[in-house]
Amino acid sequence: MITRLSELFVRTLREDPADAEVPSHRWLVRAGYVRRVAPGIYSWLPLGLRVLHKVEQIVREEMDAIGAQEVRFPALLPREPYEATNRWTEYGPNLLRLTDRKGADMLLGPTHEEMFTLMVKDLYSSYKDLPLSLYQIQTKYRDEARPRAGLLRGREFVMKDSYSFDIDEAGLQASYDRHREAYQRIFDRLGLEYVIVSATSGAMGGSASEEFLAVAEIGEDTFVRSAGGYAANVEAVKRPLAPQQDATSVPAAHVEDTPDTPTIETLVALSNERYPRADRAWKAADTLKNVLFMLKHADGTRTPLAVGLPGDREVDAKRLEAAVEPAEVEPFGDADFDQYPQLVKGYIGPGAALGLDADGNGIRYLTDPDVVPGTRWITGANEAGRHVYDLVCGRDFASDGVLDVAEIREGDPAPDGSGPLALARGIEMGHIFQLGRKYADALGLKVLDPNGKLVTVTMGSYGVGVSRAVAAVAESTCDDKGLAWPRNVAPFDVHIVATGKDEAALTFANRLAHELDEAGVSVLLDDRKASPGVKFADAELLGMPTSVVVGRTLADGVVEVRDRASGAKEELGVDVVANHVVALVKG
Ligand code: ATP
Ligand code: MG
Numbered sequence: 001m002i003t004r005l006s007e008l009f010v011r012t013l014r015e016d017p018a019d020a021e022v023p024s025h026r027w028l029v030r031a032g033y034v035r036r037v038a039p040g041i042y043s044w045l046p047l048g049l050r051v052l053h054k055v056e057q058i059v060r061e062e063m064d065a066i067g068a069q070e071v072r073f074p075a076l077l078p079r080e081p082y083e084a085t086n087r088w089t090e091y092g093p094n095l096l097r098l099t100d101r102k103g104a105d106m107l108l109g110p111t112h113e114e115m116f117t118l119m120v121k122d123l124y125s126s127y128k129d130l131p132l133s134l135y136q137i138q139t140k141y142r143d144e145a146r147p148r149a150g151l152l153r154g155r156e157f158v159m160k161d162s163y164s165f166d167i168d169e170a171g172l173q174a175s176y177d178r179h180r181e182a183y184q185r186i187f188d189r190l191g192l193e194y195v196i197v198s199a200t201s202g203a204m205g206g207s208a209s210e211e212f213l214a215v216a217e218i219g220e221d222t223f224v225r226s227a228g229g230y231a232a233n234v235e236a237v238k239r240p241l242a243p244q245q246d247a248t249s250v251p252a253a254h255v256e257d258t259p260d261t262p263t264i265e266t267l268v269a270l271s272n273e274r275y276p277r278a279d280r281a282w283k284a285a286d287t288l289k290n291v292l293f294m295l296k297h298a299d300g301t302r303t304p305l306a307v308g309l310p311g312d313r314e315v316d317a318k319r320l321e322a323a324v325e326p327a328e329v330e331p332f333g334d335a336d337f338d339q340y341p342q343l344v345k346g347y348i349g350p351g352a353a354l355g356l357d358a359d360g361n362g363i364r365y366l367t368d369p370d371v372v373p374g375t376r377w378i379t380g381a382n383e384a385g386r387h388v389y390d391l392v393c394g395r396d397f398a399s400d401g402v403l404d405v406a407e408i409r410e411g412d413p414a415p416d417g418s419g420p421l422a423l424a425r426g427i428e429m430g431h432i433f434q435l436g437r438k439y440a441d442a443l444g445l446k447v448l449d450p451n452g453k454l455v456t457v458t459m460g461s462y463g464v465g466v467s468r469a470v471a472a473v474a475e476s477t478c479d480d481k482g483l484a485w486p487r488n489v490a491p492f493d494v495h496i497v498a499t500g501k502d503e504a505a506l507t508f509a510n511r512l513a514h515e516l517d518e519a520g521v522s523v524l525l526d527d528r529k530a531s532p533g534v535k536f537a538d539a540e541l542l543g544m545p546t547s548v549v550v551g552r553t554l555a556d557g558v559v560e561v562r563d564r565a566s567g568a569k570e571e572l573g574v575d576v577v578a579n580h581v582v583a584l585v586k587g
Contacts, residue, residue, distance in 0.1 A: 228418025
């Protein structure tokens with residue numbers, strides 16, 4: 001197929017869109033691949049749609065190759081199945097809800113576990129029907145709080161979601177492994193540099209889960225990896241409990257005046273000056289910081305949570321969010337402090353106000369894995385301007401449990417002992433979960449086993465962000481001139497640029513286009529009456545992997561072949577250029 005730029009529905013822009021935060025977003029809009037309709041909602045123009053279709057096709061081929069069967073569910077769904085699994089409520093404000101003319105509650109599907117479970121329940125009833133994997137490539141809706149970076153975080157987006165149905169754990173594991181391998185092939189074919197990290201399963205419920213993250217500076221996910229092969233999403237890192245300490249020689253706890261110590265640094269400085277420690281100087285990690293939050297539950301109720309952690313670490317908001325899901329985290333505001341007069345802002349400590357031995361104030365107090373029996377702390381005395389010293393965990397206070405939500409730092413040890421952790425950022429491209437029986441239980445999906453006994457089916461669910469992948473590939477390949485597609489997903493294989501005023505260039509360009517087309521190469525032909533400068537700039541902006549410049553040198557019997565990614569240029573004779581390009585494209 002030959003597409004003429006003079007006819008293609010595209011308009012390239014010389015200015016960045018105002019809302020573009022990341023390069024892929026900027027270039028996809030400027031090159032006329034997508035257009036914004038509303039925050040997080042985009043229209044696909046011909047060039048963009050061609051890339052989307054190519055990504056879809058790669059995903060489809062790899063899903064078909066593991067024996068998954070393609071289906072398509074509606075995006076507009078009734079409330080009841082989501083009510084049965086409690087997700088109508090649990091999904092929170094991310095769920096786009098609407099009402100039909102009869103007043104019935106509907107939703108736009110954010111993910112389709114319920115529908116697939118019910119469909120299989122409807123049609124299948126025996127272990128003989130299993131294993132089964134079904135998938136769809138379909139538009140999803142999530143009313144994201146922060147739609148961002150164009151296609152990377154949309155409110156409407158394309159996802160491939162698949163679901164596996166097995167009779168037992170071994171079956172689920174096999175289905176999961178097959179998906180994992182298919183995902184590796186998909187992301188390899190997309191040319192993405194990615195890591196597979198263990199992940200929290202979030203609102204999905206269930207246990208084993210891994211994410212495929214494309215390594216990218218602009219990614220929203222922070223992950224850690226060790227030289228020894230450990231890799232995990234930061235939300236999933238479980239720091240081990242610190243070893244218990246012998247505190248028999250620690251003096252009894254004592255409250256001291258600590259004026260003007262609003263920060264950990266000032267508290268440490270004052271402590272070293274006024275209350276020095278015999279064996280070494282106090283440091284931030286000797287202080288116990290207690291941070292308050294409000295948890296908002298699905299039913300709308302709010303409950304306070306206090307987190308105690310060493311003063312040299314901050315609470316990581318994402319780790320906290322993941323740990324308390326489906327509850328949502330809200331700040332503990334002044335109005336909340338008014339409800340708990342025993343909490344003295346800036347001087348909160350376990351004991352009178354928090355902890356198991358508290359006065360029944362109903363505040364759940366959870367502590368960091370470093371806060372273990374025998375550890376000795378400086379912490380708030382629940383009195384303005386005063387702190388308590390030598391407060392020993394287990395001796396002087398206790399918590400309601402462990403909560404590991406402190407930030408993970410570069411150099412922290414990997415939980416599996418495989419060395420120090422390095423932090424990096426990535427874009428979540430895919431997610432595979434062993435759901436287990438959560439949805440099958442809630443919706444009653446059972447089949448007869450070989451002994452004629454009814455057993456609940458065990459499920460997996462697997463997602464690939466298809467539209468997000470378009471942006472992620474763009475992000476990982478673009479440069480300061482525009483897009484630079486890898487061959488597997490480029491809208492066209494080759495971009496022919498005809499320059500010069502005489503007809504000869506256009507005539508040869510047309511002939512070359514036809515020759516390539518006949519060899520199965522898709523061609524974008526720039527036949528516009530524009531200056532060479534404009535055409536070259538557009539060729540770089542639009543990002544086809546190879547372009548052929550037909551112009552000045554044609555009189556000498558040569559044309560120029562340019563490689564978009566490397567910028568390499570090569571002169572080739574007019575009689576050999578077609579074969580050369582075919583060889584490049586067919587690899
Ligand atoms: P994220 O953490 O990025 O919000 P998620 O964990 O909510 O994603 P899943 O429910 O696992 O996403 O969905 C499967 C896949 O769908 C994700 O791995 C991602 O590639 C894609 N995806 C999810 N949300 C969006 C979105 N708002 N825009 C584009 N793609 C998305
Ligand atoms: Mg996910």
